[in-house]
Amino acid sequence: MEKNEQYMNVFNQFDSNKDGKICPLELKQCVETLGGEMAAEEAEAAVVLVDSDGDGLLNLEDFVRIVEGANEEEKTRDLKEAFKMYELSGSGYITPKSLRRILCRLGERRSVEDCKNMIGYFDLNGDGVLNFDEFKVMMSC
Structure with a gap:
C-alpha cells in the first residue's frame, strides 16, 4: 500500500x-x-x-x-537523543574519541584515527568534530 x-x-x-x-x-x-x-x-x-x-x-x-x-x-527528537549518546557530556559536538567510545560499546572496534576519518567525511565546517546539523546529515546517508 x-x-x-x-x-x-x-x-x-x-x-x-x-x-x-x-x-x-x-x-x-x-x-x-x-x-x-x-x-x-x-x-x-x-x-x-x-x-x-x-x-x-x-x-x-x-x-x-x-x-x-x-x-x-x-x-528530529530521536536524532537528538542519539546525538546525546555520542557527544561528550553536553558539549554540543561529537569528537573522534567520543565516537570511538560509543562504537566500542556497540561492539565495533575502531581507532581514533578511523573515527577522525569518519567524522571528516561529514564535518562540513572543518572543525574536526560533528555538531548536531552535521550529525543529521550523517544519519540521513
Whole structure:
C-alpha cells in the first residue's frame, strides 16, 4: 500500500461525517487513537495553522501536512537523543574519541584515527568534530 493511500485510509476513518474534511474534534480523536495526546485547544490551533482554505477544517492535503510534520518532529527528537549518546557530556559536538567510545560499546572496534576519518567525511565546517546539523546529515546517508 502506497503512503498516500495509507494517509487517505486514516483520513477517511476519522472523517466521521464523511464530508471530506476533518474538524478539530476529529483530529483530536485521531491523535488519541494513534496513542498520542492532544488537548482540544491544541487541535483547534493545529487546524488553524494548517487549514489551506480557511474553512476551519482539514482537507486530505492539510491532514497529510500535519502527519508528515509530526513525523519530522519525531525524527528530529530521536536524532537528538542519539546525538546525546555520542557527544561528550553536553558539549554540543561529537569528537573522534567520543565516537570511538560509543562504537566500542556497540561492539565495533575502531581507532581514533578511523573515527577522525569518519567524522571528516561529514564535518562540513572543518572543525574536526560533528555538531548536531552535521550529525543529521550523517544519519540521513
